[in-house]
Amino acid sequence: xxxxxxxxxxxxxxxxxxxxxxxxxxxxxxxxxxxxxxxxxxxxxxxxxxxxxxxxxxxxxxxxxxxxxxxxxxxxxxxxxxxxxxxxxxxxxxxxxxxxxxxxxxxxxxxxxxxxxxxxxxxxxxxxxxxxxxxxxxxxxxxxxxxxxxxxxxxxxxxxxxxxxxxxxxxxxxxxxxxxxxxxxxxxxxxxxxxxxxxx
Amino acid sequence: xxxxxxxxxxxxxxxxxxxxxxxxxxxxxxxxxxxxxxxxxxxxxxxxxxxxxxxxxxxxxxxxxxxxxxxxxxxxxxxxxxxxxxxxxxxxxxxxxxxxxxxxxxxxxxxxxxxxxxxxxxxxxxxxxxxxxxxxxxxxxxxxxxxxxxxxxxxxxxxxxxxxxxxxxxxxxxxxxxxxxxxxxxxxxxxxxxxxxxxxxxxxxxxxxxxxxxxxxxxxx
Numbered sequence: 001x002x003x004x005x006x007x008x009x010x011x012x013x014x015x016x017x018x019x020x021x022x023x024x025x026x027x028x029x030x031x032x033x034x035x036x037x038x039x040x041x042x043x044x045x046x047x048x049x050x051x052x053x054x055x056x057x058x059x060x061x062x063x064x065x066x067x068x069x070x071x072x073x074x075x076x077x078x079x080x081x082x083x084x085x086x087x088x089x090x091x092x093x094x095x096x097x098x099x100x101x102x103x104x105x106x107x108x109x110x111x112x113x114x115x116x117x118x119x120x121x122x123x124x125x126x127x128x129x130x131x132x133x134x135x136x137x138x139x140x141x142x143x144x145x146x147x148x149x150x151x152x153x154x155x156x157x158x159x160x161x162x163x164x165x166x167x168x169x170x171x172x173x174x175x176x177x178x179x180x181x182x183x184x185x186x187x188x189x190x191x192x193x194x195x196x197x198x199x200x
Numbered sequence: 201x202x203x204x205x206x207x208x209x210x211x212x213x214x215x216x217x218x219x220x221x222x223x224x225x226x227x228x229x230x231x232x233x234x235x236x237x238x239x240x241x242x243x244x245x246x247x248x249x250x251x252x253x254x255x256x257x258x259x260x261x262x263x264x265x266x267x268x269x270x271x272x273x274x275x276x277x278x279x280x281x282x283x284x285x286x287x288x289x290x291x292x293x294x295x296x297x298x299x300x301x302x303x304x305x306x307x308x309x310x311x312x313x314x315x316x317x318x319x320x321x322x323x324x325x326x327x328x329x330x331x332x333x334x335x336x337x338x339x340x341x342x343x344x345x346x347x348x349x350x351x352x353x354x355x356x357x358x359x360x361x362x363x364x365x366x367x368x369x370x371x372x373x374x375x376x377x378x379x380x381x382x383x384x385x386x387x388x389x390x391x392x393x394x395x396x397x398x399x400x401x402x403x404x405x406x407x408x409x410x411x412x413x414x415x416x417x418x419x420x421x
Contacts, residue, residue, distance in 0.1 A: 084279075
């Protein structure tokens with residue numbers, strides 16, 4: 001499996017964010033997207049996720065499931081955590097597992113892995129920022145998808161949470177997964193750097 | 201199918217919990233209809249004549265009131281991104297969300313109608329005629345309103361715009377809904393306006409999801 005972009009160009013609100021961007025990542029590889037604020041890290045992830053329309057060049061996934069598109073094989077972990085405050089931790093995760101479908105694993109195990117098993121029936125409204133992030137990460141575990149697109153994944157996580165997530169990313173890569181992460185902080189795994197917008 | 205069932209369960213659950221807003225519509229409906237006899241005065245004949253129109257107006261405004269949250273909440277917390285990325289076609293997801301919204305916010309209006317009919321001096325026949333037309337017509341209000349709700353997401357802070365966009369689209373539904381109820385009460389042909397009302401609902405089932413999905417896709421950023 002290989003994710004590649006050729007001459008990718010991104011235009012937001014009439015302004016060119018970046019152009020002529022080439023990148024490659026094969027199975028088991030992580031790509032750390034770096035760059036100053038506003039350089040287009042999030043935009044690149046959203047382009048790969050199919051949430052923005054590409055203005056030039058191409059992005060493709062070779063060797064994935066033939067009948068699925070790239071966004072359907074990707075998990076997107078953005079700034080906004082897609083959690084409903086009125087629903088409990090368990091209900092939030094169970095919904096995404098049922099809705100995203102595919103090869104799903106047990107909700108309880110995923111929650112235990114991210115250290116939220118004590119708060120299963122708590123409404124998500126009462127979670128702290130770090131706990132919300134852990135719950136979003138549990139979504140990546142509850143439904144298996146080969147490509148992880150992570151936007152500042154370690155934000156709000158404590159030291160234990162960061163090392164837990166680094167281990168999870170390591171597992172994902174070992175199973176032939178692929179990670180593209182926009183980040184300022186070190187991820188804790190070996191990742192190739194993809195710099196947008198020249199030296200800061 | 202599993203995905204759609206999960207979506208409908210989630211949306212209804214959120215709507216019925218505290219702060220979900222499903223009951224705001226019914227409460228608003230109740231307020232409008234209860235206040236009307238005080239405004240019109242104790243003329244029973246007049247109230248009977250106005251009854252179906254008042255109930256329909258109340259239901260129309262009540263369904264508009266809760267509609268702007270249909271996609272806005274999912275957009276604000278990022279759920280919409282994941283829904284767009286999923287294998288479920290966006291059109292089907294939109295239709296499912298609208299159905300869930302109707303079940304949580306539209307159906308209670310229909311169920312409240314018999315009680316409110318008493319306040320407007322409507323007899324059993326008239327009340328059931330209004331309830332039946334509301335049952336056939338409120339889905340059309342939700343499914344056309346969905347187009348406005350999707351546009352409101354893409355044009356930030358478009359809540360006010362929603363009313364301006366959706367009201368003209370709901371005028372035909374209002375006209376034939378009231379016409380059918382009046383026809384049933386006065387003994388005129390009920391079939392013709394009621395058929396047109398059902399047709400309007402069916403058209404909105406087809407156009408609404410496609411228009412809303414197109415609008416959401418176009419407006420992602």
